Amino acid sequence: MKLSDYVIDFIAKEGVAHVFELIGGAVTHLLDSIYYRDDIQCVSVHHEQAAAFAAEAYARINGNLGVAIATSGPGALNLVTGIGSCYFDSIPCLFITGQVNTYEYKFDRPIRQMGFQETDIVSVVKHLTKYAVLVTAPEEIRYHLEKAIYLARSGRPGPVLLDLPMNVQRAQIEPEKLKGFYDSEEFSKIPKADLCNSDAAADEVISLIKKAKRPLLLVGGGVRTAGAVNELGLLVEITGIPVVASLMGLDSMPHNNPAFFGMVGSYGNRYSNLILANCDFLLILGSRLDTRQTGTRPDTFARAAKKAHVDIDPVELNEKVKVDLAVSCDVRDFLCRINTKLEGSVKADLSPWSKIIEGYREKYSTIRQPVQSGNLEPNTFMELLSSLCDEGDIICLDVGQHQMWAAQSFRIKKQQRMLISGGMGAMGYALPAAIGASKAAPGKRVIVIAGDGGIQVNIQELDIIASHNLPIKIFLMNNKSLGMVRQFQDMYFGGRQQSTVKGYSCPDLGEVATAYGIPSYINISPIYSRNIIETVLKTNGPSFVDVKLEQTTCVNPKLVVNRPIEDMSPHLSRQELKEVMLIDLIDVMEVPN
Helix, strand or coil, X not given: CEHHHHHHHHHHHCCCCEXXXXXXXXXXXXXXXXXXXXXXXXXXXXXXXXXXXXXXXXXXXXXXXXXXXXXXXXXXXXCHHHHHHHHHHCXXXXXXXXXXXXXXXXXXXXXXXXXXXXXXXXXHHCCCCCEEEECCCHHHHHHHHHHHHHHHHCCCCCEEEEEEEHHHHCCECCHHHCCCXXXXXXXXXXXXXXXXXXXXXXXXXXXXXXXXXXXXXXXXXXXXXXXXXXXXXXXXXXXXXXXXECCCCHHHCCCCCCCEEEECCCCCCHHHHHXXXXXXXXXXXXXXXXXXXXXXXXXXXXXXXXXXXXXXXXXXXXXXXXXXXXXXCCXXXXXXXXXXHHCCCCCCCCHHHHHHHHHHHHHCCCCCCCCCCCCCCHHHHHHHHHHHCCCCCEEEECCCHHHHHHHHHCXXXXXXXXXXXXXXXXXXXXHHHHHHHHHHCCCCCEEEEEECCHHHCCHHHHHHHHHCCCCEEEEEEEXXXXXXXXXXXXXXXXXXXXXXXXXXXCCCHHHHXXXXXXXXXXXXXXXXXXXXXXXXXXXXXXXXXXXXXXXXXCCCCECCCCCCCCCCECCCCHHHHHHHCCXXXXXXXXXXX
């Protein structure tokens, strides 16, 4: 059997029906092995970064594995941003790169390069993958495939990479004689013990829940990664504890659940941050507590609360925020354990706490950025868009101001997913992610929310959306600037808008979409928003909406440096903040130059 046929057969048996790729000479054997198959298809994109993002989204929707293939040299290097995105956001993906023939490869020679497009991609990505290897012996292909996919999906998931030289790809092998990983000594030595084997941590968390007067759950992306959405919902139903989310945890529960109280963090909802600041017990589930959540003063984060942190990756525990109880455990296993223990218990009376936090939400709903009469307000637009979307829609956000407006104000419904490039925060994510999501869930409608800057990074993938006639609806929040950094420049650089306004430009993006064959609409006024959104959502195939915003439109509220999470800009007066806080205020530190 030809080795490239074996590789594709192996991938198909893992439940992967689509491979995202951009062909090059060093992967023609692999892609030719797909040509006659009907159980796996190539999705041929126009840039390898797009292939990587599409594979990531594919994995997030199918809950299994994504695969992207790229040729050697520039093709392999173009995957790196997407590989890093999978690594930071814990997404299981297999990346396969072509490589020059082994007899053309430099190995340990001091020269820079022997073969055309030869590049040591394994060394490049070794710190962004769970496993990366150059396969030089054809008889080891089964071993490396099994090991790579096992590592991609086990523990804290992540990306893996196999670099396959051309002469290895075309080699003839005997599959029944290949040695495997699962019957190897290496596999037998991998610890398989249940990290939640002891009931002590679950009992302690339950004790803290029962003692708390102002409990709160903070859910991160790990809840989705662990497949723990139902278990989270059951815990909330049993206990009545309110929930806030990190950016990556936003789609962990429907936002119409009365227990859901928005997103916390630097661009979170003000009421959400106030709730977190005033809780007396915080259970953190599958969140790494990055600076975008805690602000630049992590010592002030939930400072009045007993804190328990559950995460499958032990190195994330007590790394940024010191907690009272650190539990290294799969979130789903942990929630199953405490739900079983809590079953039949009497729900605590949290009505005094509920009254306070409902008051926060009513008084401090997302601030509307003042705009000239008749112009669109982005948070209001997000609320309207979300109200018109259906259960089960998939929402893909790019990176920029629009991402934060959507995170603050898009109300996620039952069975909806929201896909976000969190740790990497890569502009250009949304279009290819939408392609991957659409292929993983055929027939489902996908909503892209992007900015005029981010969409230009991978705008060539409009062609794939059009040629495949995918049901992807693109809403471009267009303020003709790189607005997130522009807002930062206005705040800290005296309004000097170098490269965000000065030197930045973009064409008529609606006309660009039309040129690709995608119907385009212009939304210049809130008066027409509902009609345009309804029209687009009912239209078969792709559509593009250019939503015109003022260039000065900002994301508010926003946490500035050296302020605790509850003290967001535009700042409340110290007197008002003192009146709404249940704990003592923290001194304001000077903002560094």
